[in-house]
Amino acid sequence: MDLSRYATLFVTESREHLGACSQLLLDWERDPRATEPVVGIFRAMHTFKGMAAAMGYSNLTELAHRAESLLDVLRSDPGSASPELHDLMFAIVDALEAGVNDAVAGNDSALDFTGLFAGLDNASVAAQPTGSWAIPARIPEPVVGTTGRVVRIAIRPGAAMRGARALIALRKAEGLGTVASVRPASASFDQDEFDGRFAFRLESSRTDDEIRTILLGAGDVGSVDIGDLAPPIAPAADDRAGAEGTGRNRQIRVDLRRLDALMNQVGELVVAKGRLAELVSREGNPELEAVSARVARVVAEMQSEVIQARMTPVWQVFDRFPRVVRDLSRQLGKRVAFEVEGEEIELDRALLDELGEPLIHLLRNAVDHGIESPAERKRRNKPAEARVKLSATRERAGVAIRVIDDGAGINRQRVLDKALRESLVEPGSTSLTDDQLLRVVIRPGFSTAAQVTDVSGRGMGMDAVVSRVRSLGGSVHLHSVEGEGSTFTLHLPTSLAILRALLARVGDERYAVPLTSVAETLEFSGARSAEVQGREALVLRDQVIPTMHLRERLGVGPRRTEGRRPAIVIDVGGRRLALVVDALVGQQEIVVEPFDGPRGMLPVFSGATILGDGVPVLILDPAALV
Amino acid sequence: MSHTVLVCDDAIFMRTMISDILTQAGFEVVGEAETGREAVDRYRELKPDLVTMDIVMPDMGGIDAVREICKNDPDAKILMCSAMGQQALVVEAVQAGAKDFVVKPFQPSRVLEAVQRILG
Numbered sequence: 037m038d039l040s041r042y043a044t045l046f047v048t049e050s051r052e053h054l055g056a057c058s059q060l061l062l063d064w065e066r067d068p069r070a071t072e073p074v075v076g077i078f079r080a081m082h083t084f085k086g087m088a089a090a091m092g093y094s095n096l097t098e099l100a101h102r103a104e105s106l107l108d109v110l111r112s113d114p115g116s117a118s119p120e121l122h123d124l125m126f127a128i129v130d131a132l133e134a135g136v137n138d139a140v141a142g143n144d145s146a147l148d149f150t151g152l153f154a155g156l157d158n159a160s161v162a163a164q165p166t167g168s169w170a171i172p173a174r175i176p177e178p179v180v181g182t183t184g185r186v187v188r189i190a191i192r193p194g195a196a197m198r199g200a201r202a203l204i205a206l207r208k209a210e211g212l213g214t215v216a217s218v219r220p221a222s223a224s225f226d227q228d229e230f231d232g233r234f235a236f237r238l239e240s241s242r243t244d245d246e247i248r249t250i251l252l253g254a255g256d257v258g259s260v261d262i263g264d265l266a267p268p269i270a271p272a273a274d275d276r277a278g279a280e281g282t283g284r285n286r287q288i289r290v291d292l293r294r295l296d297a298l299m300n301q302v303g304e305l306v307v308a309k310g311r312l313a314e315l316v317s318r319e320g321n322p323e324l325e326a327v328s329a330r331v332a333r334v335v336a337e338m339q340s341e342v343i344q345a346r347m348t349p350v351w352q353v354f355d356r357f358p359r360v361v362r363d364l365s366r367q368l369g370k371r372v373a374f375e376v377e378g379e380e381i382e383l384d385r386a387l388l389d390e391l392g393e394p395l396i397h398l399l400r401n402a403v404d405h406g407i408e409s410p411a412e413r414k415r416r417n418k419p420a421e422a423r424v425k426l427s428a429t430r431e432r433a434g435v436a437i438r439v440i441d442d443g444a445g446i447n448r449q450r451v452l453d454k455a456l457r458e459s460l461v462e463p464g465s466t467s468l469t470d471d472q473l474l475r476v477v478i479r480p481g482f483s484t485a486a487q488v489t490d491v492s493g494r495g496m497g498m499d500a501v502v503s504r505v506r507s508l509g510g511s512v513h514l515h516s517v518e519g520e521g522s523t524f525t526l527h528l529p530t531s532l533a534i535l536r537a538l539l540a541r542v543g544d545e546r547y548a549v550p551l552t553s554v555a556e557t558l559e560f561s562g563a564r565s566a567e568v569q570g571r572e573a574l575v576l577r578d579q580v581i582p583t584m585h586l587r588e589r590l591g592v593g594p595r596r597t598e599g600r601r602p603a604i605v606i607d608v609g610g611r612r613l614a615l616v617v618d619a620l621v622g623q624q625e626i627v628v629e630p631f632d633g634p635r636g637m638l639p640v641f642s643g644a645t646i647l648g649d650g651v652p653v654l655i656l657d658p659a660a661l662v
Numbered sequence: 663m664s665h666t667v668l669v670c671d672d673a674i675f676m677r678t679m680i681s682d683i684l685t686q687a688g689f690e691v692v693g694e695a696e697t698g699r700e701a702v703d704r705y706r707e708l709k710p711d712l713v714t715m716d717i718v719m720p721d722m723g724g725i726d727a728v729r730e731i732c733k734n735d736p737d738a739k740i741l742m743c744s745a746m747g748q749q750a751l752v753v754e755a756v757q758a759g760a761k762d763f764v765v766k767p768f769q770p771s772r773v774l775e776a777v778q779r780i781l782g
Contacts, residue, residue, distance in 0.1 A: 196765040197744070200752040204762060226753045255762065255779050 043140045046091050048289065050136045053080040053087075057129045058359045065122050065362075069115040075244055077125070078107040079262060084132065093139040095147040096132060102156045103128045124155045126359075184216065184239035186263030187247065191232030195256035198232035199225035205254035206236070212247055213240025232258075292385055295346050302339050303627035307646040309335045339627075343531050346386070350428045350437070351379035353392050360396055361424060364403045371410055371421040372403055378428035381435055384531040387508055391437070391526075394501040398439040398524050399424065401498070406443030406522050416519065418442070434510070434529040434552060445518040451476050474514040475611060478502045506659035507642070509535060509550050511608055527552065535628055537645075537655065539621035540604060543592035546653050548626055548645060549615070553606045553658035560603040560616050574603060574614040581605060583614045584661060590638065606658045613662045628655065665781060666692040668708055670701040670724065671716040671743065676766075680714050680743070683770045684777070698722025702730045705738070712777060713740045715760065717751050725755045732759030739780045743768075 057080045064073035085100035103125070110117055135147050189205050191198040202225050209215050218236040225234070240247060244262045251260045309332050316328040358374050365372040383391075407413075407422040414420060425440040452468050455461045455476045461468070468476070478498045502512045510528035529535065529552055537548035538557070558564075558576070560583070566575050574581045583603065585595035595616070603614040626645035642657035667689050671677045681691045693708050695701040699722045705713060713731070717724040724742065731738045742755045742763035752763050762776045 196746070197749045197752055197763065199749050200756055200763055203753055203756045207756065207761075226750045253779055253782065255776060 043091070044291070045289065046087055047136055047140055049087060050084055051133070053084045054129055054133045054136070055355050056080045057084075058126070059355060061122065061125055061129065062358050062362055064114065064117075065119075068117065071111065071114055071245070072243065074107060074111050074114040074117075078104060078111055079244070081107060083261065083263075088139070091139070093135075093144040095144050095149065096135050096139050099128060099132060099135070099149045099152060102153065106156055106159055121159055124152070124159060126363075127155070128152055184214065184237040185244070185247075186235060187238045187251070188235040188259075188261040188263070189233070189251060190258045190261075192256045192258040193232065195232065198256075199227070199230050201254065201256045202230070202232060202234055205251055205257055206234075208250055208254045209236065209238055209247075212242050212250060213238055290345070292346075295342065296386070299342050299346070302335070302342050305335050306339060306627050310647065343384070346384050346531065347382035348385040348388050349380050349382050350388060350435075351376075353388050353395070354379055354426060354428075356392075357395065357399060357426060361399055361403060364400060365407075368404060369409065370403060370407050372407060373421050373423050375423065375425040376427070377425065381428040381430060382530070383435055383528065387528065387530075387532050390504060390508055391528075394504050394526070395426070395437070395439065397498070397501050399426065401524075402439055402441035402443065402522070406441035406445075408444050412444075431527065434527060437526045437528065438523055440521065440523045442521040445520055445522050446473060446477065446514075446516040448473065448516075448518060470513070470515050471611070473516060474502075474512065477514065478512075503659070506608065506657075508532065509552055509642075511553065532628065535626050535645075535655070536623060537626045538604060538623055539647075539653070540586075540602070540615070540617040541619040541621055542586045542590055542617050545590075545592075546621055546647070546651070547586070547590075547617075548653050548655045549604055549606065550642075550655065550658065551623065553608055555605040555607040555612065557602060557604050557620060560601040560614065574605075576605065576614075579612070581612045581614045583616055585616045587616075587618070589640070589661075606662065608658050608662045611662045613658075615656075615661070626653075626655070664688050664690045665711040666690050666708070667712045667714065668693045668695065668701070668704055668710040669714050670695040670698075670704075670719065670727070671714070672696050672719045673716075676716065676743070679768065680773070683768065683773050684714075686770075687774050687777075689777075696720075698724060698727035698730075701727045705731050706734065711739065712781060713738065714743055715740050715755075716743050717745075717748055717755065725751060725758055728755050728760050729758040741773075741776055741780060 057077050060073040060076040060080070064070065064077070067073070081100050081104040085097055085104055088096040088100055107125075110121075131149060131152055135144075135149075138144065138147055187209065189202065191201045191205070195201055203222060206215065206218065206222055216237045216239070218234065220230065220234060222234075224230060238247065242250075247262060248260045251257060309328075313328050313332060316324050319325075354376050357376065361372055361374040402424050407424070408416070408418070410420045413422065423440075423442045425438070427438045427440065429436050429438075448468050451473060452461070452465065455468065455472070456463065456465065460476055460479070461472060478501075505512050505526050505528070508528060509532065510526055513525040513527070514522065515525070516522040529550075535548070536551040538551055538554050539546050539548055541547075560574060564574050564576070565583070566573050566580060568580055568582075572583050574583050587593050588595050596618070600619070601616050602618075602620045603616045604620070605612055605614050624647075626647070628643045628645060640657055640660045641654045642660070643655040644652055645655060646652050667681075667684050669677050669680050669684075669691055671680065671694075677694050681694070685691055689712070692710055693704045695704050696719070698719050701713070701715065701719075701724075702722070715724045715728060719727070722730075728740055728742075731740065736759065738759065740755075740760045742752055742760045743766065744752045744755075744763055745766045752760075755763070761780045764773050764776050
């Protein structure tokens with residue numbers, strides 16, 4: 037059997053299970069006597085072990101098996117685990133996570149877990165093995181996407197009438213709560229092909245152990261495997277499933293590259309559709325127009341389906357953060373209650389993948405620089421336990437992700453001093469706005485930390501965070517109150533591939549400006565202009581905004597000095613700029629094409645798009661202009 | 663007090679055998695039925711703790727009897743007695759409300775396990 041085919045699935049599923057382990061370890065640590073976390077870790081470890089064994093990764097299997105054996109004993113008395121044991125388990129989960137990638141790369145035999153084995157040996161409770169642990173056979177993937185725990189049941193291979201037995205087990209499950217998404221469908225239980233293994237989702241108030249006991253009571257049940265609680269899904273998906281009349285929500289895993297390819301194809305189709313509509317309108321043939329209109333509708337629907345298919349709930353990335361915050365706060369001797377909100381909010385998968393690192397940086401930043409030491413907090417009459425919150429919320433044009441801490445806030449005086457020294461603000465300035473503050477803080481290499489800690493030395497810098505977010509079409513905002521804490525807000529589009537843009541004409545060409553960066557548009561005139569330090573600027577409600585004449589910047593020709601001169605005020609992380617253009621064409625959704633500009637091209641474009649008339653248009657990168 | 667049982671099968675041999683197995687295990691067989699119709703009537707009259715039900719019986723089969731009994735008493739504890747190769751019928755019986763099943767030829771231990779599961 038060619039196992040490489042399963043490698044991707046193995047990596048994905050392992051990540052889920054090990055991620056769940058990390059989460060549960062945190063729960064366990066918080067409430068050492070609770071049984072559920074240990075049982076959950078045990079189960080996840082068991083499942084992981086089965087998968088690793090099926091893949092032939094003996095070192096991973098061995099480590100998982102020994103961890104599972106220890107957990108099996110601890111299940112009955114979770115409170116007996118020492119803090120060191122918690123740390124050992126964390127280390128094991130980390131080692132397994134790292135080992136998964138090595139193993140898939142063909143290096144399982146090179147994995148060395150000697151230290152961890154020694155640790156496991158020392159945890160003397162690990163005396164008894166778990167007994168036999170047959171590799172869980174491949175059970176049909178239960179559907180994800182509804183709520184409830186995934187329950188997988190295998191009827192004993194030798195049992196008579198496995199289908200009828202399975203049905204009895206299912207009946208028992210129905211007595212425990214709401215059963216959904218049975219796979220294979222119970223109607224096929226009496227088929228000859230049914231091998232006694234089935235899965236479903238169960239919404240029940242019972243504990244895993246209660247469920248397991250009751251289901252084992254159905255007779256001839258070989259194994260009951262209860263999986264993780266599924267996150268709630270967006271109601272829209274439910275509705276759709278309902279509309280299809282199935283009432284069920286079947287899902288499969290799809291390689292993201294396929295969705296990318298599909299997305300690009302649909303993009304082409306959108307362009308072709310626009311071109312078609314234009315040609316058809318010249319013909320004046322109503323029949324042709326009807327067909328063209330229908331094509332347009334179908335393409336639009338298809339586009340939205342593909343975009344929808346790429347949407348992923350943010351918890352898939354957020355899930356690992358509690359662990360990051362926990363490790364960090366321990367390391368720094370700080371007490372932090374970490375809270376996550378809006379985990380169900382969805383973003384384009386490609387975008388979400390890019391966000392992990394910047395968010396980790398912001399969280400580190402919050403814990404390391406934002407949160408004060410417990411002693412300091414006490415002195416300031418703040419609760420000893422600090423709060424750090426990560427929240428995702430839907431916004432008009434996209435999604436906002438915030439990292440909020442109730443720490444010391446940024447020391448404006450110190451930042452101002454530094455800014456003055458480095459001439460980042462006008463000499464004589466006595467205060468900094470939030471926007472200015474951010475602008476100084478994101479400068480490469482900038483640090484206000486009284487001492488540079490181990491923590492701040494790692495990962496990307498604040499400047500990298502901001503440029504990453506901008507490259508995704510988003511922006512970063514900072515709000516900080518000294519003594520009360522800081523909030524970093526990332527405003528992001530929900531999808532990378534489709535952008536709402538403002539089209540403007542400069543010379544003979546049209547250019548697109550992402551709407552997420554557009555603050556407003558107005559008519560530029562002499563009356564509005566001013567000169568600040570020898571540079572032309574636009575005065576808008578007491579605010580002085582530097583101007584840029586795109587005719588000049590893009591090398592189209594000299595700036596116009598009279599006539600209608602619309603200006604687009606763009607805002608990138610608080611930095612504003614008024615782009616003076618020849619004309620505003622309008623707003624529209626554009627499909628961003630992978631961009632591969634020629635060398636020597638002005639570095640002010642982030643991509644290209646093709647409009648309905650078939651004419652390519654360059655997309656301006658606001659961050660590069662400001 | 664021991665549990666009461668109603669044994670339904672059109673074959674005396676089978677009824678006897680089942681009765682023996684259950685009686686030896688301490689159950690009290692309070693009645694027997696040869697047809698589905700009879701099973702329904704006797705159930706109503708005896709209200710036994712447990713019913714063993716053959717699938718193929720004259721005058722209303724076992725499955726219809728299950729359906730009928732469960733209509734009046736959804737909690738009725740019915741154990742289906744089936745021959746090999748009747749899976750589709752057993753499935754139907756379970757859907758109709760039967761709680762468990764055993765497959766002929768009976769092994770006493772299997773029968774008692776199933777009974778325990780139902781009553782447990």
